[in-house]
Amino acid sequence: MLLNAEPGKTYTVKEINTDDEEMNSFLFRLGCYVGEPITLISKKKKSCIVAIKDGRYNLDELLSSAIIV
Amino acid sequence: MRIAFAGNPNSGKTTMYNALTGRSEKVGNWGGVTVGSKEYPIKEEYTGGKEVVAVDLPGAYSMSPFTPEEGITSEYVRTANPDAIVNIVDATNLSRSLFFTTQLLELGIPVVVALNKSDINEKEGTKIDVKKLSEKLKCPVFETTSTEGKGLKDVISNAIELVGGGQSAPYVQADINLQNKAEVDAEDRKRFSFVNDIVANVEKREMLSSETTKSDKLDGVLTNPIAGILVFAAVMWAVFWVSQAWLGPLVADWLVGWIETFQEWVAGKLENSPAILSALLADGIVGGVGAVVGFLPLVMVMYFLIALLEDCGYMARVSAVMDPIFKRVGLSGKSVIPVVIGTGCGIPAIMACRTIRDERERRATSMLATFIPCGAKIPVIALFAGAFFAGAGWVSTLSYFFGLLLIFLGALLIKYITGYKYRKSFFIMELPKWKMPSLKFAFKSMMERAKAYIIKAATIILICNTVVQIMQTFDWHFNVVEEGAENTSILASIASPFAILLIPLGFGVWQLAAAAITGFIAKENVVGTLAVVYGLTAFIDVDELEMTGGANNVAMATGLTSVTALAYLFFNLYTPPCFAAIGAMNSEMKSRAWLWGAIGLQLGTGYTVAFLIHQFGTLFTEGHFGNAFIPGLIAVAIMATAVILIGRKTRAHFDEKYRLHRDGKSGAAA
Structure with a gap:
């Protein structure tokens, strides 16, 4: 899970499971899909900041726990 | 003649639109400032005296809308038949932006790509081979800085020139069943890997986006539940x-x-x-x-x-x-x-x-x-x-x-x-x-x-x-x-x-x-x-x-x-x-x-x-x-x-x- 990962490290997305088709495909269009790299920049208890391709995003707990790395 | 401005959220479309038309539509440094379409004639100094109307659209990541304002954009470029499209690309995030670009290129409407925010790339030492990118995309590409008005003349004069000429697509979606999720997914993956190949070919970065910077530290504080x-x-x-x-x-x-x-x-x-x-x-x-x-x-x-x-x-x-x-x-x-x-x-x-x-x-x-x-x-x-x-x-x-x-x-x-x-x-x-x-x-x-x-x-x-x-x-x-x-x-x-x-x-x-x-x-x-x-x-x-x-x-x-x-x-x-x-x-x-x-x-x-x-x-x-x-x-x-x-x-x-x-x-x- 992304929230258990170590900040500053780049991981490969293993699985994305939001139970929400539209959300999955939205993440896809940002470049966040299985096999692609994702970097955990920083994390808090209930949210984290990631780098996907050349953009930075803030994700909430729900979304970050749906991204398995 | 009408030119539509399309691109990812926060790529600087409205800033460019304002510079070209002299309007003062709302701009801001976050995605989703523009939530409706707006149009106004472009100043004659950019069009060489021709009457050209610029259409500013809300930002979109792709042709398939996720939020209501994204839908306005895909609907417009699909059904309103603009004479040309200026695709504003955030040059600091080429790898994400080109996904939408390749979709726009498939519509058959002439496209000119504006590599916006090129001043930031210059500062960060990111170099994009414009000529090569233009060849790969089969459309003109220009570096622009909307905030300073740089490169805008080239973009507009080229767009006007191309009107009526159609557009050949560098990547064409295979004839798939759009109802079938697996097929659509596979197709979208192919599109992204096509984009990734182009980016690997044309872009050279001094600073990788995965590196933690000072601004990341600041963000860490500002998004902290107490300090923030x-x-x-x-x-x-x-x-x-x-x-x-x-x-x-x-x-x-x-x-x-x-x-x-x-x-x-x-x-x-x-x-x-x-x-x-x-x-x-x-x-x-x-x-x-x-x-x-x-x-x-x-x-x-x-x-x-x-x-x-x-x-x-x-x-x-x-x-x-x-x-x-x-x-x-x-x-x-x-x-x-x-x-x-x-x-x-x-x-x-x-x-x-x-x-x-x-x-x-x-x-x-x-x-x-x-x-x-x-x-x-x-x-x-x-x-x-x-x-x-x-x-x-x-x-x-x-x-x-x-x-x-x-x-x-x-x-x-x-x-x-x-x-x-x-x-x-x-x-x-x-x-x-x-x-x-x-x-x-x-x-x-x-x-x-x-x-x-x-x-x-x-x-x-x-x-x-x-x-x-x-x-x-x-x-x-x-x-x-x-x-x-x-x-x-x-x-x-x-x-x-x-x-x-x-x-x-x-x-x-x-x-x-x-x-x-x-x-x-x-x-x-x-x-x-x-x-x-x-x-x-x-x-x-x-x-x-x-x-x-x-x-x-x-x-x-x-x-x-x-x-x-x-x-x-x-x-x-x-x-x-x-x-x-x-x-x-x-x-x-x-x-x-x-x-x-x-x-x-x-x-x-x-x-x-x-x-x-x-x-x-x-x-x-x-x-x-x-x-x-x-x-x-x-x-x-x-x-x-x-x-x-x-x-x-x-x-x-x-x-x-x-x-x-x-x-x-x-x-x-x-």
């Missing part, structure tokens, strides 16, 4: 303080001096004319409008500061840090942006709700956003702060933070009424790169606002003041109302029935009722009407901020105590906004039930807040409840019962609906 919220509170407090307690009033004092001089001059000129004419012109028009214009500097300073905040990139961080709190009451972090925009004007704030994906959250936000006092309410706040609280800065700060509290409480109430439905509410917000806010841009935004304010004062407010003045001067037989018989005027007889309803709130006189009613046309009218009905002007003290002549006059003439003054102020702040904002609410909510719900909620909130302040305030200061405590209590109890009944009904209905959808399984609605 404290910083936000401090920033907003500073904005209110500077605009409404320090710099704003300083300039306003000076301005009011001039307005008074002008009014005296007009009165002097009218010395020999009939008293009615002089009253109408000097007191009604110049006095009433002047009272409103006097507060203009406060609004201008406020706009300037908010523009700086919007331009630097802070809004996305605020949205991120507030998300957990807003989620708890059934809204989302995206609801923060309408709230901050709402400090300027409620209409763009309500429109900004379009970026919220969930319908219930979207409607709830547009219903609640106007609890934050807008620019038009600043004169009202400043008047009461000056007249009853010695110009204390805490009045305005309290007004805003209390508005925020009402948003939270209102959100909980809406959650209760609509029934809590378990639905995953995800939050994802792009954190744009920090940017030094442009003073020029903030100045422009401020002047734009000042212009709108003055126009409003010279039209709607002028007319309202004139009408109020006439209605106050005459009775129903069109005889001039005599001194001492003011209660026989047309205005008094219309406003009196409403005033009765306001007795439990401590301000049940027709003058104050009339001012509150004209406030629905435009909130500045509250100030204008008070000036007219009480024959007062120059609300802000000319010499210093302490309570002096003008201020005492207001307090004495209105007969309000500081408790009832606060109740009246809050009543005006939290009852429904002006009609224009209600119209915006109607078009965003697309539901009569929600609209009436919103108006009811706002009326109920304004009434209840004023009732509680007046009654308990009086209890504390004078040891007994205020006037008409019992009737007011009954009114509030009726409203509370209505909320409970409506809530029961909708939730019962909601349970049924839920069961139908889920084959009789009882839903999680409780």
Whole structure:
């Protein structure tokens, strides 16, 4: 899970499971899909900041726990 | 001929559109500022004299929309047949942007790619081989910097040249069954790998995006649940303080001096004319409008500061840090942006709700956003702060933070009424790169606002003041109302029935009722009407901020105590906004039930807040409840019962609906 990962490290997305088709495909269009790299920049208890391709995003707990790395 | 501007959110489309057309549409450093399409002719210096209309569209990541405003873009480029498309690409995020680019190239409409923000790439040492990129995409590519107007001429002249020529696509989607998810997925993957190949070929980076930078450390603090919220509170407090307690009033004092001089001059000129004419012109028009214009500097300073905040990139961080709190009451972090925009004007704030994906959250936000006092309410706040609280800065700060509290409480109430439905509410917000806010841009935004304010004062407010003045001067037989018989005027007889309803709130006189009613046309009218009905002007003290002549006059003439003054102020702040904002609410909510719900909620909130302040305030200061405590209590109890009944009904209905959808399984609605 992304929230258990170590900040500053780049991981490969293993699985994305939001139970929400539209959300999955939205993440896809940002470049966040299985096999692609994702970097955990920083994390808090209930949210984290990631780098996907050349953009930075803030994700909430729900979304970050749906991204398995 | 029409050229559409399409690209990812926050790639700089509107900045480019503004530079090309000379317009001042709203821009900001976060994704989702533009929520509707706009068009305007491009300046001739760019088109070589041809008539070309630029169409600015909301940002989109792809042709398949995720939020409502994205849908506007894909719909437009698909169905409106623009003659050419300028695809604005954020050059600092080429790898993401080109996905949409390859889709646009498939439409057969000539495309020119503008590699925008190329100045940032230069700073960061990222190099893009423009020539190679152009070959791979089979369309012209130019480096641009919209904020400085660089490269725009090339983009437009090439787009004009290509019109009518069609477009060959570098990547064509295979003939797949679009209903089949697996096939679509596989196809989209192929498209992305095509894009990745291009990027690997044309882009050289000195700094990898995965490296942690100083700005990441700053973001870490700003999105920290404790530090981030404290910083936000401090920033907003500073904005209110500077605009409404320090710099704003300083300039306003000076301005009011001039307005008074002008009014005296007009009165002097009218010395020999009939008293009615002089009253109408000097007191009604110049006095009433002047009272409103006097507060203009406060609004201008406020706009300037908010523009700086919007331009630097802070809004996305605020949205991120507030998300957990807003989620708890059934809204989302995206609801923060309408709230901050709402400090300027409620209409763009309500429109900004379009970026919220969930319908219930979207409607709830547009219903609640106007609890934050807008620019038009600043004169009202400043008047009461000056007249009853010695110009204390805490009045305005309290007004805003209390508005925020009402948003939270209102959100909980809406959650209760609509029934809590378990639905995953995800939050994802792009954190744009920090940017030094442009003073020029903030100045422009401020002047734009000042212009709108003055126009409003010279039209709607002028007319309202004139009408109020006439209605106050005459009775129903069109005889001039005599001194001492003011209660026989047309205005008094219309406003009196409403005033009765306001007795439990401590301000049940027709003058104050009339001012509150004209406030629905435009909130500045509250100030204008008070000036007219009480024959007062120059609300802000000319010499210093302490309570002096003008201020005492207001307090004495209105007969309000500081408790009832606060109740009246809050009543005006939290009852429904002006009609224009209600119209915006109607078009965003697309539901009569929600609209009436919103108006009811706002009326109920304004009434209840004023009732509680007046009654308990009086209890504390004078040891007994205020006037008409019992009737007011009954009114509030009726409203509370209505909320409970409506809530029961909708939730019962909601349970049924839920069961139908889920084959009789009882839903999680409780």
